[in-house]
Amino acid sequence: MAQSDTVDRILDAAEVLFAERGFSETSLRMITSKAGVNLAAVNYHFGSKNALIHAVFARFLTPFSDTLERAFDDLEQRCNGKPPTLDQTLRALTESAVRMPQRNDRGISIFMRLLGLAYTQSQGHLRKFLEQEYSQPFGRFMRLLKEATPQLTAVDRYWRIQFMLGATAFTMSSSDALRDILQNKLGVATTVQEMVARLVPFLAAGMQATDPMQLAVSKPSVA
Amino acid sequence: MAQSDTVDRILDAAEVLFAERGFSETSLRMITSKAGVNLAAVNYHFGSKNALIHAVFARFLTPFSDTLERAFDDLEQRCNGKPPTLDQTLRALTESAVRMPQRNDRGISIFMRLLGLAYTQSQGHLRKFLEQEYSQPFGRFMRLLKEATPQLTAVDRYWRIQFMLGATAFTMSSSDALRDILQNKLGVATTVQEMVARLVPFLAAGMQATDPMQLAVSKPSVA
DNA sequence: TGTACATCAGTGAACGCGCGTTCACTGATGTAC
DNA sequence: TGTACATCAGTGAACGCGCGTTCACTGATGTAC
Numbered sequence: 429m430a431q432s433d434t435v436d437r438i439l440d441a442a443e444v445l446f447a448e449r450g451f452s453e454t455s456l457r458m459i460t461s462k463a464g465v466n467l468a469a470v471n472y473h474f475g476s477k478n479a480l481i482h483a484v485f486a487r488f489l490t491p492f493s494d495t496l497e498r499a500f501d502d503l504e505q506r507c508n509g510k511p512p513t514l515d516q517t518l519r520a521l522t523e524s525a526v527r528m529p530q531r532n533d534r535g536i537s538i539f540m541r542l543l544g545l546a547y548t549q550s551q552g553h554l555r556k557f558l559e560q561e562y563s564q565p566f567g568r569f570m571r572l573l574k575e576a577t578p579q580l581t582a583v584d585r586y587w588r589i590q591f592m593l594g595a596t597a598f599t600m601s602s603s604d605a606l607r608d609i610l611q612n613k614l615g616v617a618t619t620v621q622e623m624v625a626r627l628v629p630f631l632a633a634g635m636q637a638t639d640p641m642q643l644a645v646s647k648p649s650v651a
Numbered sequence: 652m653a654q655s656d657t658v659d660r661i662l663d664a665a666e667v668l669f670a671e672r673g674f675s676e677t678s679l680r681m682i683t684s685k686a687g688v689n690l691a692a693v694n695y696h697f698g699s700k701n702a703l704i705h706a707v708f709a710r711f712l713t714p715f716s717d718t719l720e721r722a723f724d725d726l727e728q729r730c731n732g733k734p735p736t737l738d739q740t741l742r743a744l745t746e747s748a749v750r751m752p753q754r755n756d757r758g759i760s761i762f763m764r765l766l767g768l769a770y771t772q773s774q775g776h777l778r779k780f781l782e783q784e785y786s787q788p789f790g791r792f793m794r795l796l797k798e799a800t801p802q803l804t805a806v807d808r809y810w811r812i813q814f815m816l817g818a819t820a821f822t823m824s825s826s827d828a829l830r831d832i833l834q835n836k837l838g839v840a841t842t843v844q845e846m847v848a849r850l851v852p853f854l855a856a857g858m859q860a861t862d863p864m865q866l867a868v869s870k871p872s873v874a
Numbered sequence: 875t876g877t878a879c880a881t882c883a884g885t886g887a888a889c890g891c892g893c894g895t896t897c898a899c900t901g902a903t904g905t906a907c
Numbered sequence: 908t909g910t911a912c913a914t915c916a917g918t919g920a921a922c923g924c925g926c927g928t929t930c931a932c933t934g935a936t937g938t939a940c
Binding site: 431450452478548549582583584586591592593594596597599602606610618622626627628631632634635636637638639 | 849
């Protein structure tokens with residue numbers, strides 16, 4: 429502890445506690461006592477609790493965002509000119525998430541859970557922060573989704589993207605609990621990687637469903 | 652106000668505020684001031700804030716649960732002996748939800764949002780309460796799902812049910828916001844009924860996706 | 875019919891608590907001359 | 908090399924606030940005799 433590691437200790441503790449309990453149910457006193465630092469250190473280093481939440485997200489989202497951009501570059505290059513398929517696009521996303529360098533073996537679970545919470549807990553400041561900071565990779569993902577589903581109307585696509593986000597965010601935010609239940613009920617252990625591997629075909633199929641409301645539209649097969 | 656309507660006024664106000672802001676972000680002072688009743692009245696009539704949350708859910712879930720049981724009875728009778736299809740099962744559920752007698756025109760949105768919040772906000776007491784009170788219709792729905800997807804392994808079915816729940820809960824809990832965004836972005840007004848009508852084919856397709864992990868399993872077509 | 879008592883819905887004010895934040899302060903290290 | 912000052916990370920204690928809950932109390936209505 430020669431040079432200050434207080435900032436990292438706070439981020440580590442906050443990340444774990446936020447993932448376990450959500451944002452407003454985690455107090456600064458819990459965070460600082462887990463981190464073994466003074467209560468006032470959070471406001472000293474970050475300014476406020478909200479700023480700490482932003483810092484926790486920035487620490488893992490910025491490298492993720494970079495990894496994702498490279499994965500999209502890679503994908504578009506491999507497709508040279510032709511739009512990537514829906515399946516390829518979703519895999520680029522999920523594999524970037526799963527392959528992220530982790531600080532420890534719980535890292536991927538925490539990452540998933542935090543991403544899920546960001547969507548399901550209605551923290552206005554957080555949504556605003558994420559939209560500002562990560563609009564580029566998000567917009568690029570949306571563009572790829574659009575090109576991969578030219579058969580859908582804009583309205584259909586809009587709703588199905590929301591359904592996808594919901595399935596993903598919810599599963600991510602409960603992934604630990606869901607894996608535990610499965611372990612107890614059926615005695616099957618599952619890795620986060622397997623869970624994500626099951627999620628992708630579900631999303632792809634739902635995204636490309638033939639809507640009974642407009643049976644005339646034909647469904648192209650996935651590559 | 653000859654006879655006491657304080658209980659109903661509290662329930663009405665709590666329902667709306669919980670739907671708007673979530674449970675822990677809504678204080679008893681907000682609820683009682685909106686309801687125009689004394690702060691102490693909540694603890695007088697309900698005993699605690701948690702018991703009030705339970706009462707809010709019981710007020711709409713109990714009639715919903717009855718409607719749903721009748722819809723399932725109806726469905727199983729129409730199928731006499733043969734298991735209902737996935738599509739029929741999902742429709743029985745969503746149509747029961749959408750056709751519920753509502754106290755007002757915002758009723759269905761509030762109902763959706765509360766159901767979504769129950770899943771996404773980690774209120775342990777609420778999950779326990781709901782599991783105790785409504786285990787029968789829930790178990791019956793799960794059994795129907797199982798019979799409608801005999802081609803899936805238990806593990807596959809488990810995960811896909813979670814994905815369905817996620818897409819549904821998330822969409823429900825954000826339905827107002829999502830419809831507003833769509834209105835602003837594409838100038839399209841959507842009813843909750845239309846939203847649900849779009850959700851069902853998405854879920855059914857995802858549920859019956861051919862998983863690349865086990866390509867040997869063939870996918871039966873839906874009736 | 876009148877009186878005494880019980881029950882019930884509701885009230886106003888206070889309680890203790892945990893919260894995020896602030897502030898005056900300390901002690902170590904770096905910098906200027 | 909020594910002294911004065913500035914900067915910085917961190918601290919201990921307190922601040923004001925909003926929270927859920929409690930409690931003694933009121934006033935209307937019902938019941939027994």
